[in-house]
Amino acid sequence: MVIIVGSGAGGAILAMELAKANVPVTIIEKGKYIDSKDAFNYYDKYDDNVDLLSTTCVGGSTMVSMANMVRALDEELYEYDINLSKEYEYVEKLIKVHGLNDSHIGKGTQLFLDSAQELGLNPVKMPKAIYEEKCVQCGRCAFGCPADAKWTGKHFVDIAVENGAKFIDEAEISDLIVEDNQIKGVKFIKNNVEETLNSDIVVLSAGAIGSALILRKIGIDAGREIFFDPFVSVGGVIKDINFNTEVQMGGLVVGKNFVLSPHFSSFIRSKIDKDIEDKDILSIMVKTSDECKGYITDDGDVVKINTIQDIRFLAEGATTAGFILEKAGVDPTTIASTVYRGAHPGGSAPIGKFVDSNLETEIKGLFVDDASVLPISPGKPPILTILALSKRLADYLIS
Numbered sequence: 280m281v282i283i284v285g286s287g288a289g290g291a292i293l294a295m296e297l298a299k300a301n302v303p304v305t306i307i308e309k310g311k312y313i314d315s316k317d318a319f320n321y322y323d324k325y326d327d328n329v330d331l332l333s334t335t336c337v338g339g340s341t342m343v344s345m346a347n348m349v350r351a352l353d354e355e356l357y358e359y360d361i362n363l364s365k366e367y368e369y370v371e372k373l374i375k376v377h378g379l380n381d382s383h384i385g386k387g388t389q390l391f392l393d394s395a396q397e398l399g400l401n402p403v404k405m406p407k408a409i410y411e412e413k414c415v416q417c418g419r420c421a422f423g424c425p426a427d428a429k430w431t432g433k434h435f436v437d438i439a440v441e442n443g444a445k446f447i448d449e450a451e452i453s454d455l456i457v458e459d460n461q462i463k464g465v466k467f468i469k470n471n472v473e474e475t476l477n478s479d480i481v482v483l484s485a486g487a488i489g490s491a492l493i494l495r496k497i498g499i500d501a502g503r504e505i506f507f508d509p510f511v512s513v514g515g516v517i518k519d520i521n522f523n524t525e526v527q528m529g530g531l532v533v534g535k536n537f538v539l540s541p542h543f544s545s546f547i548r549s550k551i552d553k554d555i556e557d558k559d560i561l562s563i564m565v566k567t568s569d570e571c572k573g574y575i576t577d578d579g580d581v582v583k584i585n586t587i588q589d590i591r592f593l594a595e596g597a598t599t600a601g602f603i604l605e606k607a608g609v610d611p612t613t614i615a616s617t618v619y620r621g622a623h624p625g626g627s628a629p630i631g632k633f634v635d636s637n638l639e640t641e642i643k644g645l646f647v648d649d650a651s652v653l654p655i656s657p658g659k660p661p662i663l664t665i666l667a668l669s670k671r672l673a674d675y676l677i678s
């Protein structure tokens with residue numbers, strides 16, 4: 280039997296692939312099994328000094344993701360003898376990654392695409408796992424999809440369970456059982472009672488923060504470094520554009536040190552002018568790759584240290600976003616930015632330091648399979664890379 284801890288991007292596909300291959304699987308999830316439309320209630324709370332977004336529930340942060348699906352870190356992973364080309368093809372087909380149909384490209388997104396094109400920035404439609412036949416174009420992806428119209432890890436948990444996997448929710452790992460450097464199982468608390476589950480294979484997919492904290496329980500000092508792909512949303516006023524209700528992040532510009540995508544943030548209104556309405560704002564997310572200079576405290580909070588390079592990359596991206604907004608017809612005197620935030624925590628137990636290229640730790644049978652293992656900050660949506668790494672791990676465990 281394989282025990283998988285966490286059911287987000289890494290854990291869900293692993294559970295499904297193993298269950299479909301008739302490998303007995305038990306998923307232990309700290310959060311609840313919920314409806315996708317309710318996911319906004321399950322955002323985690325961190326220290327006030329850091330604006331980091333993640334959720335604890337079935338499907339993890341995939342429940343609030345924008346379903347952007349981009350290949351990343353190909354070159355960096357080759358260094359560890361990891362070539363994900365066939366896994367990428369497999370997962371892209373599995374979750375039907377595609378640029379949105381024109382029917383789902385709104386006016387603000389089209390202005391972003393056209394203006395970036397005029398500036399020679401080579402924009403493309405964002406590859407997405409959103410299913411147009413169900414999508415009601417409400418712009419609420421990050422709240423949890425009210426129509427369940429985007430791929431989430433929850434879908435794969437459901438398939439895993441249909442194929443015989445056992446799913447235990449609202450259960451928190453209290454310890455790992457290790458004997459003679461071999462994993463022997465986990466202890467977890469459910470309904471205030473500690474239970475034990477034995478297995479020679481345990482995979483931690485509790486996310487960059489959750490998995491690092493579990494590794495610390497057995498003296499593996501993970502999470503003393505962490506990245507989170509910082510972003511800001513930069514925007515200004517175009518009267519009645521109604522961009523806030525479009526499918527978000529439908530376009531993409533890949534710059535040298537940043538990516539840009541049309542994105543409405545409810546935090547931007549107060550930065551522009553408190554009397555402006557949401558429907559009058561066009562804004563762009565600027566996301567960069569950051570240096571791995573944050574860390575996780577023993578209480579599970581995250582401290583982020585911004586390096587000169589992190590700030591420089593954001594400045595380059597924000598300037599370029601300003602040019603696009605102006606070309607799109609935004610009143611340049613209104614342009615403002617949100618505060619600095621992060622939504623892709625990773626790198627807390629990277630390949631080459633904490634796990635080998637099969638994602639196994641120094642403890643035999645104990646694997647890590649989530650954003651923790653990414654060797655550097657991708658500065659791009661990481662889900663597709665995590666799914667591909669998990670598919671690779673599934674094939675390894677099956678064989």
Ligand SMILES: Cc1cc2nc3c(=O)[nH]c(=O)nc-3n(C[C@H](O)[C@H](O)[C@H](O)COP(=O)(O)OP(=O)(O)OC[C@H]3O[C@@H](n4cnc5c(N)ncnc54)[C@H](O)[C@@H]3O)c2cc1C
Nearest residue numbers: 285287288289309339345346347485489649650660661662
């Ligand atoms: C608002 C938002 C939008 C995003 N949009 C995109 C996007 O469009 N594309 C993209 O690629 N990425 C996106 N991301 C990032 C992406 O969702 C994460 O990078 C990805 O889900 C990380 O996968 P993971 O497996 O590491 O962790 P998660 O998906 O977060 O899964 C971790 C799981 O472990 C569980 N868990 C935690 N601790 C424990 C414990 N102790 N015991 C048991 N279970 C535990 C959690 O409840 C969760 O289910 C977005 C993130 C946010 C917050």
